[in-house]
Amino acid sequence: MLLTGIYPAVTTPFYPDGRLYLKKLEHNIDRYSRTPIAGMTILGSTAEVVMLSEDEKADVLRVAIEVAAPEKVMMAGVGHESAIKTVEAAELVAKLNYDVALVRTPHYYRPQMKPENMLAYYRFVADRSPLPVLLYSVPPYTAYDLPTEVVVELAEHPNIIGIKESGGMIEKIAEVVNRTRHIKRTAHATEVFNAFTARMMMGAATREQEKEKEELVSVAALAGSGAGTGSSQSSNPKPVTVKVMRKKEVGFQLLAGSAHKLLASLDAGAAGAVLAFAAPAPTACFEIYVAWKDGDKELAQLKQQRIVDAAIRVGSQMGIPGLKYAMDLNGYYGGPPRLPFLPLTGEQRAEVERQMADVRN
Numbered sequence: 169m170l171l172t173g174i175y176p177a178v179t180t181p182f183y184p185d186g187r188l189y190l191k192k193l194e195h196n197i198d199r200y201s202r203t204p205i206a207g208m209t210i211l212g213s214t215a216e217v218v219m220l221s222e223d224e225k226a227d228v229l230r231v232a233i234e235v236a237a238p239e240k241v242m243m244a245g246v247g248h249e250s251a252i253k254t255v256e257a258a259e260l261v262a263k264l265n266y267d268v269a270l271v272r273t274p275h276y277y278r279p280q281m282k283p284e285n286m287l288a289y290y291r292f293v294a295d296r297s298p299l300p301v302l303l304y305s306v307p308p309y310t311a312y313d314l315p316t317e318v319v320v321e322l323a324e325h326p327n328i329i330g331i332k333e334s335g336g337m338i339e340k341i342a343e344v345v346n347r348t349r350h351i352k353r354t355a356h357a358t359e360v361f362n363a364f365t366a367r368m369m370m371g372a373a374t375r376e377q378e379k380e381k382e383e384l385v386s387v388a389a390l391a392g393s394g395a396g397t398g399s400s401q402s403s404n405p406k407p408v409t410v411k412v413m414r415k416k417e418v419g420f421q422l423l424a425g426s427a428h429k430l431l432a433s434l435d436a437g438a439a440g441a442v443l444a445f446a447a448p449a450p451t452a453c454f455e456i457y458v459a460w461k462d463g464d465k466e467l468a469q470l471k472q473q474r475i476v477d478a479a480i481r482v483g484s485q486m487g488i489p490g491l492k493y494a495m496d497l498n499g500y501y502g503g504p505p506r507l508p509f510l511p512l513t514g515e516q517r518a519e520v521e522r523q524m525a526d527v528r529n
Contacts, residue, residue, distance in 0.1 A: 169268065169300050169329055170355040170363040171421040172439050173206025174454045175243065176446035177214035179492055180228055181503050188224055190231050192501035197235040199500060203450045206363065206440060207241030209270060213309050214444040216488060217245055219506045233264050241363045247272030247304060251292045262298040267365040269299040270332060275310035283318050294327040303331035316343055323348045323420040332442050334425030338432050341422060345437030348420035357414040427453055427479035431472040434460045445483040448494035449475065449527045478523040486516065493520050498528060
């Protein structure tokens with residue numbers, strides 16, 4: 169599967185009393201779908217995923233995939249401490265027609281998480297997951313950094329397509345990219361070399377079948393009869409084969425996780441990024457990526473510098489409460505976080521407003 173571009177790490181909306189606010193999730197997903205992002209990540213760290221019940225996770229996953237535009241790549245966080253539970257979560261999101269299973273490193277028993285444990289865990293999951301697996305190393309939250317040697321070895325597994333590397337170390341990004349260059353795979357793509365996933369293929373086939381049904385019904389109506397051959401054909405349309413327009417060679421794909429280091433990550437070999445800061449500012453992050461892709465180094469640096477302070481202060485230091493308030497400023501619904509997070513103070517809100525003044529959509 170082709171993984172390029174920008175993927176916002178979608179937040180989970182709550183009512184003030186802490187209940188899921190699914191209508192606002194619909195609003196956010198619909199709005200992201202209208203931006204030039206490549207896709208979305210549901211139930212990542214920014215979604216307050218560790219504070220959600222299993223039923224709440226299922227509701228969030230269902231609503232997001234129903235509303236998302238069909239051309240957007242949809243990733244779902246499925247990582248649990250148990251390998252068996254992780255596989256069960258991957259099976260659930262596959263049934264919901266997600267494209268990628270994002271698997272966070274197990275970390276609760278951190279002292280025992282040796283390289284051999286991680287290799288066994290991820291191979292167990294990848295062997296059984298019905299979806300392609302994206303490794304997820306996020307040491308700011310787990311205090312565990314997936315070792316480069318383990319990543320390189322896991323990259324050989326045919327169902328592990330890449331890693332979301334959120335450690336923010338450019339040297340590690342460059343090393344992983346360099347040491348996995350030998351891996352070559354083929355991915356489906358559109359005519360402009362955007363991702364074309366199995367879910368998109370099924371959707372295209374369905375649309376073609378619906379179109380054929382409409383055409384057959386129209387022909388029957390013109391013939392003056394709803395019965396006979398025309399009616400039979402309209403109720404049983406012939407199978408439609410949708411051809412993938414292109415194929416593209418891809419390697420082991422690395423997605424960066426630090427917005428304030430996005431340009432440096434791309435220069436180091438990242439294919440794109442899954443960004444918490446893209447939740448309130450998807451277009452601003454995309455502008456960095458597209459300028460870099462077009463080879464306009466000066467513009468890319470200008471766009472990067474524009475978001476650096478806000479990405480560090482709002483995204484990294486204030487975290488989810490800050491990101492959610494920034495979303496409120498930019499036309500998305502952020503709303504309150506869940507305890508033990510606290511809402512921002514008036515002084516903090518004013519600071520977010522200052523930081524985001526030049527980062528509008």
